Amino acid sequence: MAHGSRRMASSGRMVSGFGRIACAIAVMLLSAVAMAQAAATKVQAASTKVLSxxxxxxxxxxxxxxxxxxxxxxxxxxxxxxxxxxxxxxxxxxxxxxxxxxxxxxxxxxVSCAGCHSSQTAAFAGSVHAIAEREKKSRFPACLNCHGNPHGMRAKTDPKSRVYPLNLPRTCGTCHGNPEIAKKYGFPDVYALYMDSIHGFALTSDGLLVAATCASCHGAHDILSRKDPKSRTFRNNVPATCGGCHAGVQVDYLAGAHGTAMMAGRPNAPVCTNCHTAHQITQVNVVNWQLKTVATCGNCHKKRLYTYRDTFHGQVTELGFVATARCWSCHGSHLILRASNLNSKVAPANLPATCGKCHHGATASFVSYEPHPNPHDRRQNPALYYAALFMNLLLLGVFLFFGLHTAMWLARSLMDKGQGARRPPATSAKKDDGVKR
Amino acid sequence: MKNNDSGRYYFRFSLGQRYLHGLVIITFLGLAATGMTLRFSERGWAKWLAEMTGGFGAVLSLHKLCAVLISAGFVYHIGDILYRAIIKKDRSLFWGPNSMTPQPKDAVDLYMMVRWFLWMGPQPEFDHFAYWEKFDYWAVFWGMAIIGISGYMMWFGPFFARLVPGYVLNIALLIHSEEALLAVWFIFIIHFFNSHLRPEKFPLDPVIFTGRLTGGEYQHERPLDYSRLDKSGALEMLRTDPPPRWLQNFSWLITVISVGIGFSLLVLTLIAFWTE
Structure with a gap:
C-alpha cells in the first residue's frame, strides 16, 4: 500500500507541498477502506461460492x-x-x-447425460438396449454400461476410450461374449465368432481402424433388432450396411441374380450374411471356407450341388482340395447372372473363356461338357442316361453270373474237402465230353 | 503218361508273362487305390488316403503314373502278340488250345462245371487255359481299353473335345468309374477266389509268381495240356528246378500285400457303394 501511495505522490509533481501532504492522507484513507471491503467480501464467499x-x-x-x-x-x-x-x-x-x-x-x-448428449440419448431411447435398460430400472444412466466410468471417460478417438474402435468389441463383448448373459437374454454369443473373423483379425492383429467393429454394422446408440425393418441388420438392409465399406461388391451384388431377387422382394434371396455369415466372416482365400461354401450354395441350389458332386470337380473338392472348379469359379461370386444373360460368365458365348481359365484351349465343342450331369435324367443328356443304364446292366450281369458261379464253386469245393474226397477228374470226363459233343 | 510225376517241376508261365502280371498287380493296385479315393471322395477314408498321399495333386499324379505304366504294359503285350503272329507266324495264338480265343470247348467246360457244382457230373478236363482264365484275360483286356481310352480323354479333355463333343467327357467319366468298379470288384472277389482263395488253392496259387508247378499238379489241373505236351515231347523242354526259397517267399509277400490292399479296398468301396 505504501508503495502505491508513493507512486501516486510522484505522479503529482506539479502539486504544491501542502497539496502533497493532503493527497497522501487521502490515499491512505482510501486504501484502508478498500482493505476493509476486501476482507468483508472474503468472509461472504465462504458461505455462497460454488464448490471447486x-x-x-x-x-x-x-x-x-x-x-x-x-x-x-x-x-x-x-x-x-x-x-x-x-x-x-x-x-x-x-x-x-x-x-x-x-x-x-x-x-x-x-445425472442425466441428455443435458449435453440429447441426440444420442434420444437415439438410444428407441434401441434394443433401452428396452433391456427399462426392465432393469437402474438408477444410473444406461450410457455408462458401454462408455464406462463417467469420471474417467475419454473421447471416442482416444485409444483409452472404451468405445475407441480397437476397444469396442471387448466392450460389447462384456455382455455379448458372456455365455450366461447370452443365454439369459436369448442372443447368440457372438464375441468369439467376431474375434475369429476377418474383421476381428484386422482389428486385433493388424490394428486397423478401418476394420468393421460392432458399431460399423449395428450402429452405436440406435441399435435395433435385426427383425426390425429399420434396423441396419434387417435382411433387406444388410447389402447397404456392408456396402458402407464394400461399395464395389454392393454394386455387383445388386446387379446380380441374388441382388435382383432380393430387391424384387423374394423372401429366399440371399443377402451378404447368408453366404458370408454375420459375425464369423472368413477371408475368402482360406481353404476351409472355400470348401464349405460349396455346401452353402447347395443350401438353396440342392439339385445343382447333387449333380456337381458327381463330377471330377466335385470329387476333388469333396476330398478337401481347392485346385479345381467350385461354384463361383464359373458363376462368379457377387455378380452372379443367369446363363440367359449375355453378360453371364456361364452364358453359352462366354463359356469357352470361363472354362478356359483352367482348361487352356477350351473350344466351343469342349464347353458342351455338362458340369452338372444327371445320369438319371434322360432328357438332359440321353447319351449319358443310356451309358449309365448299359454300365449298370453290365455290372449287374457280370456279378450275378460270377457271383453265382463263385458261390456254387465254393460250396462244392468245401463239401469235397469236408468229405476228403479228392477224386481224380480225368476218369469219366472224357466219356461225358464225348456224349455232349 | 507219367502217372507219378509229382517230384518234377515244369514251367507253365514264361518270365515275360510273370513280369507282365507283376506290372499289372502293382499298377492296378495303385490305380484302384487312387481312383477309388476320387470315386468315393465323400468318405472319411478317401480324404485320409488323399491327405496321407500328399494331397489331391499327388493322388492324381500317382494315378496318371500307374496309368502310363499299365498302358505301356498293354502296348508291349499287343506288340508281343503281333510279333509272334507276324514275324514268328505263330497262328496258335488266335485259335486252338493255347489261344486266348474262346473255344467251343469252353462253353462245354462251363456247362460241365456247373453240372459238377450241382453233383450232376464230373469236373471237366481243362486245357492250357480254363474258361474263367480266358474271361479274366478278356475282362482285363477290354477293361483296360475302355478305362484307358476314357481316362486319356479326360486327361487331355480340350484336345479330345476337338474330335468329339464335350459332353462325351461326361460319359467318359461315368464309364471310367463304373468300369473301374467292375474291374476292382471282379479282381478282388472273382479273380482272387478263382485263382487263389478257393479251397483247392487256398491261400494262394504261386504258379503265376514262380511260373512253375509239379507234374502231378499239372496233370491234375490241366490234363489235356499235360498229355499233349507229354506226347509231343515238349514237356521235357519245360522241365525246371523247384522254385527257389526266395521266390516262394516273394510269392507269399506279393500275395499278402495284394490281398490285404485288395480286400481293404473291396470292403471300403462296397460299404461306400451300398450306403451311397
Missing amino acids: DSDCLSCHNLKASAKLQARPVSVYVNAETFQPSIHAKLGCNSCHSDIHAFPHPDPVRP
Whole structure:
C-alpha cells in the first residue's frame, strides 16, 4: 500500500507541498477502506461460492475412506483418471448441478447425460438396449454400461476410450461374449465368432481402424433388432450396411441374380450374411471356407450341388482340395447372372473363356461338357442316361453270373474237402465230353 | 503218361508273362487305390488316403503314373502278340488250345462245371487255359481299353473335345468309374477266389509268381495240356528246378500285400457303394 501511495505522490509533481501532504492522507484513507471491503467480501464467499473441483475431490478422491466405501455404490472419484478425462474441463458442477455447497444433499440427483448428449440419448431411447435398460430400472444412466466410468471417460478417438474402435468389441463383448448373459437374454454369443473373423483379425492383429467393429454394422446408440425393418441388420438392409465399406461388391451384388431377387422382394434371396455369415466372416482365400461354401450354395441350389458332386470337380473338392472348379469359379461370386444373360460368365458365348481359365484351349465343342450331369435324367443328356443304364446292366450281369458261379464253386469245393474226397477228374470226363459233343 | 510225376517241376508261365502280371498287380493296385479315393471322395477314408498321399495333386499324379505304366504294359503285350503272329507266324495264338480265343470247348467246360457244382457230373478236363482264365484275360483286356481310352480323354479333355463333343467327357467319366468298379470288384472277389482263395488253392496259387508247378499238379489241373505236351515231347523242354526259397517267399509277400490292399479296398468301396 505504501508503495502505491508513493507512486501516486510522484505522479503529482506539479502539486504544491501542502497539496502533497493532503493527497497522501487521502490515499491512505482510501486504501484502508478498500482493505476493509476486501476482507468483508472474503468472509461472504465462504458461505455462497460454488464448490471447486478440488473441493469435491478433497473428499471423493479418498478411496480408502470408510465412509465412502460403506455406501451401496462407490462415490470414489480417481483424480488421476479424472483429470485427463474428457469431462474434467467441464467441472463437477456441470453434471452434478444440484450440488452447490457442502454438506450437499444425500443422495444426490442422478445425472442425466441428455443435458449435453440429447441426440444420442434420444437415439438410444428407441434401441434394443433401452428396452433391456427399462426392465432393469437402474438408477444410473444406461450410457455408462458401454462408455464406462463417467469420471474417467475419454473421447471416442482416444485409444483409452472404451468405445475407441480397437476397444469396442471387448466392450460389447462384456455382455455379448458372456455365455450366461447370452443365454439369459436369448442372443447368440457372438464375441468369439467376431474375434475369429476377418474383421476381428484386422482389428486385433493388424490394428486397423478401418476394420468393421460392432458399431460399423449395428450402429452405436440406435441399435435395433435385426427383425426390425429399420434396423441396419434387417435382411433387406444388410447389402447397404456392408456396402458402407464394400461399395464395389454392393454394386455387383445388386446387379446380380441374388441382388435382383432380393430387391424384387423374394423372401429366399440371399443377402451378404447368408453366404458370408454375420459375425464369423472368413477371408475368402482360406481353404476351409472355400470348401464349405460349396455346401452353402447347395443350401438353396440342392439339385445343382447333387449333380456337381458327381463330377471330377466335385470329387476333388469333396476330398478337401481347392485346385479345381467350385461354384463361383464359373458363376462368379457377387455378380452372379443367369446363363440367359449375355453378360453371364456361364452364358453359352462366354463359356469357352470361363472354362478356359483352367482348361487352356477350351473350344466351343469342349464347353458342351455338362458340369452338372444327371445320369438319371434322360432328357438332359440321353447319351449319358443310356451309358449309365448299359454300365449298370453290365455290372449287374457280370456279378450275378460270377457271383453265382463263385458261390456254387465254393460250396462244392468245401463239401469235397469236408468229405476228403479228392477224386481224380480225368476218369469219366472224357466219356461225358464225348456224349455232349 | 507219367502217372507219378509229382517230384518234377515244369514251367507253365514264361518270365515275360510273370513280369507282365507283376506290372499289372502293382499298377492296378495303385490305380484302384487312387481312383477309388476320387470315386468315393465323400468318405472319411478317401480324404485320409488323399491327405496321407500328399494331397489331391499327388493322388492324381500317382494315378496318371500307374496309368502310363499299365498302358505301356498293354502296348508291349499287343506288340508281343503281333510279333509272334507276324514275324514268328505263330497262328496258335488266335485259335486252338493255347489261344486266348474262346473255344467251343469252353462253353462245354462251363456247362460241365456247373453240372459238377450241382453233383450232376464230373469236373471237366481243362486245357492250357480254363474258361474263367480266358474271361479274366478278356475282362482285363477290354477293361483296360475302355478305362484307358476314357481316362486319356479326360486327361487331355480340350484336345479330345476337338474330335468329339464335350459332353462325351461326361460319359467318359461315368464309364471310367463304373468300369473301374467292375474291374476292382471282379479282381478282388472273382479273380482272387478263382485263382487263389478257393479251397483247392487256398491261400494262394504261386504258379503265376514262380511260373512253375509239379507234374502231378499239372496233370491234375490241366490234363489235356499235360498229355499233349507229354506226347509231343515238349514237356521235357519245360522241365525246371523247384522254385527257389526266395521266390516262394516273394510269392507269399506279393500275395499278402495284394490281398490285404485288395480286400481293404473291396470292403471300403462296397460299404461306400451300398450306403451311397
